[in-house]
Amino acid sequence: MTEYQTPKGMRDFSGREMERRLAMMRKIETVYRAWGYQALSTPAMESVDTLNAKAGANLAAGSEIAGQLFRIEDSGLALRFDLTVPLARFAANQSLPKPYKRYCIAPVWRREEPQKGRMREFLQADADVIGCPSMRAEAELLAMASGALRAIGLGAFTIHLSNRKILSGIVEKLGLGKAEVDVFRALDKLDKIGVDGVEAELEEAGIKKASVSKLLELIGDDAGVGNKERLEKAGEYSPHGAEELRQIIASLHDDYGMHGDEVKIDLSLVRGLGYYTGPIFEIRAGGGVGSVSGGGRYDHLLELYGQTDSAVGISLGIERLNALEEEREKDGGAVTPTQVLVVELDSSLHKNALEAADKLRAAGISVETDLNERNMRKQLEYANSLGIPFALIIGKKEAESGKFSLKDLRSGRQETLGLTEAGMAIKEALAQK
Template sequence: MAIIKPSIPKGTRDFSASEMVKRNHIFNTISSVFKKYGYQEIQTPTMENLNTLTGKYGDEGDKLIFKVLNSGDYLSNIPSEKLESRNSQALISEISEKALRYDLTVPFARYVVMHRNDISFPFKRFQIQPVWRADRPQKGRYREFYQCDADVVGSESLINEAEFVLIYHEALSKLGLKDFTIKINNRKILSGIAEIIGKPQLIVDMTVAIDKLDKIGLDGVIKELIERGFTEQDIEKLKPIILLNGSNEEKLKSLKEVLSSSQTGLKGIAEIESIFNYLEVLTSETKTSVKQNLELDITLARGLNYYTGAIFEVKTNEVAMGSIGGGGRYDDLTGMFGLSDLTGVGISFGADRIYDVLEELKLFPESTSESTKVLISNFDEQAEIFALPLLQKLRAEGISAEIYPSSTKLKKQMTYADDKKIPFVILIGSDEMESGLLTLKNMKSGEQQMLSSNQIVELLLNK
């Protein structure tokens, strides 16, 4: 039998034990903030029905959905002419009824509709699960990656949007990030801009183009707008809006003048102002300042079709990386599944990108590299039997502990502790068993102390 060289699909990764400790540090930090704001955890299946996902992300998004082949002989009932046409798109509906989830928001909308009789509205949930996209792998972009989502449905209050700004600020600050930007915009403002230049029917084309300003620059955006049906006169009107600068307050003042003839645009401005006002009130007691991290960005459009109100995107300024979070308000997303007029708003953290950022900036706390706090050495059978009750005593106190599984040279056991970054080793020889005082070695400093088992427990609990 041929030997197969082991490999994994492009855009996926294995995670070692030390990496998982760091990843869980991210997940635990974010989920603790979600819980603080009243969000409860749910999970949905890895696979969804294909018709649940398609049509929710736009044409570009639909192309990135990983389809799952039907079980069994899925080609047996397909007419010969379809097979001979060699048109994979035409065959998809015949050979695939399921797909890997593209994000967590659409499955959440499906969940809400299916469980609407069992949940109370407004319903606040969070999910931390992997998603899959058939994208071209590159730095910071993977085909399999985790999202950390929080959504609330059944509430029109803009307090939710203000709290999402605070959630982003608190979670990223707890993870050690200092220089990051929470960008905010409103799709109603973008609709108003399309209205005043007389091209409301091209709102999607306009937003897709101006959303690329950071990537392709102003000249690239202008070229794409022309290709999408905008005239030179339209672009002259758009330029000062696209290049809007100044403080958030100054931008809003300018937009009020520009969009004075658009009720839709003015409504979007009013919603942004309400969010800013809520933030002022929410942070007045704690003196938390989010202003320096919050930016009104009119070019922020995001490619997903379902946003109808506020839009969020988060970027770190400390590392060259794409967005590490995003989200927004969506009206009637559940209407696609038969439950109309249920508004929602949600955000997502890109955990994999955040991992790469923290790794590059060396922001993971030292404690995240520890999987075991103390190793008990194993010199011989007698020492092993002596150590076992102590091993369980340590674990009963909540101290992660292990015993070297066989008696061998001390050097090998110390190398094992070093490789696993175990900070303490308990040495138990004949002298220790006789006196009851055990040798505790600090692997970082090399310091050794003779302590009773109770003293060791107390010391490790306080480290």
Template sequence: MKPSIPKGTRDFSPKEVAQRNYLKNILSTSFETYGFEPIETPSFEKSSTLLGKYGEEGDRLIFKILNSGDKLKKANTEALSQGKLAAFSNSLAEKALRYDLTVPFARYVVQHQNDISFPFKRYQIQPVWRADRPQHGRFQEFFQCDADVVGSTSLWQEIELCGLYDYVFDKLNLKDTCLKINNRKILAGIAEVLDESDRIIDFTVALDKLDKIGQDGVIDELISKGFSNEAIDKVLPLMGLTGDFKSKLDLLSTFLKDSEIGTKGVEELQFVVDQVSSIGLKSMILDIDVTLARGLNYYTGCIFEVAAPTGVKMGSIGGGGRYDDLTAGFGLKNTSGVGISFGFDRIYLVLEELNLFPSSAQNGTQILFANFGEEYALQCNQMIKKLRNNQIRSEFYPESTKMKKQFSYANAKEIPFLFVMGSDELATKTFVLKNMETGIQTSYPIDDFLEVIKNELNS
């Protein structure tokens, strides 16, 4: 049987790894430019740490790790006999692969609170796992790149994170991405106006699917959850809300005038939008999206989502928001946080589709030394050492074989230059440098080899 990998996972070629490293470097240097420090957390956490933090739908997507040995005896067989499959499966697994980086970060903050200076600004670039249905841009194993600030309620943190998004996408030369912004307090206010505050989660989960299932699909889901026709009729104008920032905010202010929490959300949104607009965005388009809900239950304030440029077949490539209560679940109260995530794998696919990876993102061999036999091998490797000391990626073909085979090797690896030194060159103290793209071969004095190669690579 031909070997294969699980659906939703991928192998990466040397070229892909080089491009992924390029993207990681852009992200990490950008985070550090904004004052964020790196941390890492384990690939799996206690199930109790993760469960209940992402809502019912999120919990279903958590990969659980089956208990082994005597721990299996703890299985809740009574739950199985009663048909309570979720409770039974939870009793079989005390650990689970992390679903995102935010909840492990909250756990980290509480566990290490005595060693942290607040506000604490951290970034993390690590893989996460979700038992989601694989499709284009959606994987079961993928990287997340998060930047969070915990320990400050200042809305200037939201403004700075908008700037960080813009800074990264400008560095990647990815223009015209759309930064959508909303506030969960506004959504809570809408639910209050609809007299449906007790079903705020059902409301936000349905609304968050607007881009996927359309307005009719959202209406059908709200009806299935028991929302009245009167409530749905009230909220319909907000689903298709258009216009500039002022007109949207004016309509929201009017709609939410009798909701204290909704009014507070409008005020916060107004402040963030005004300041971001005044500072300016270089590569992104800012938009207020009242239907943006971010289905994760831990968000409590401003929320963000980044849409890929128009015409690119990709869903959101980033998102985040304010969470006031996340660390409270681990015993640390009154510690607000706000963070954003970059969809690493989706951003990679967008850069690939738009051909935005620069040639410098490749880290393959730059020059191959042809092997003409043992009498040349030592001198070639001495020269290679000098090239490597000058950060020139070089290698020596290991066998003295037909030149056609060595040429094929260089072409297969897309090595731009071939270094040739045989008996004729040794006698005349020269070498031949072949440009593998043009086929042009040029002879140079052997004493000048380092300068010649540097010039050719930089030309």
């Protein structure tokens, strides 16, 4: 009976895969909390009005998103499609001490065609600062996100920085102001459809080939040109936008000790058609993996919900990061939290097994005992099937002497130890791993 399946574009996560996801979420959360970000939990659903408020304000992303809502029957509700709109709705209804710094690691839902690496239910790990107009917020979020990426063991990555003000300045100067949405939409696909694709799309939208060429030249990535030159060029189109980027880079370098090649001005960055108004950024992993994090300043979003605070946010893509780690680890990693199975040689020793388990748990070790009254071979088979690294074997003699056989199921090595020593040996061996 396989008629009962998970919904299209959604998945179960269990065993090794789930342990890996959980470990990643906890590491990111630990970093966010170490920087003083508060947890916020909002309902999975919002009113469609709340979700559509973005669209109402002529932010071009709206129409696209409206088509991707999972709407609830006869309720005027739909599942959230990101974690930013609920935050804006929440913050606008509160009088919070500012800056309000919050994180949220939770699923969002989008009813679009599932593709490799794009699910209909997926996790985001967002951190946002509300009520900080200065670039300190951008610098902190980028430094913190970099710390989180290092904590989960991501190798080399680069921060790509741009500013919507600069992009708008360029578009304006080229006389394309009225076509800004078309231009942003086309540029946003640069990675996917290439220069030729962008040219074709913009010409179709009635923009002259010469303007398109000039546009692509201006945002292009001239090899050998450093951030300093890029900022100077950008300053011609938006002095304010360039100055903001200069401040962010200076802080990342001087205050947070990043190297020159870890931060890169990249004027081709668009970050979708969303609600960004100032600096925008992406963190890209090496080896052609692409973006694992993105964000920016969205100073007008809260206005839609009735408050004028400025806001900046960053989001880590848990799904992409997990896919990366899965590739790196292959068959590694634990299926279960269990670190030791207490094996009883005989049902009459169940009580002794439970006592041993209790003591090992008190020492912070994750322990299972046999529930199914199986013989030793079956118990060890079970431990192996889950990749449980240790077995503590209790026979009559062991129960009487208080000395147990601790078996390392990976190496096969076996030692006779008291319970306290066995606990220490397990912890030591697992810490080395």
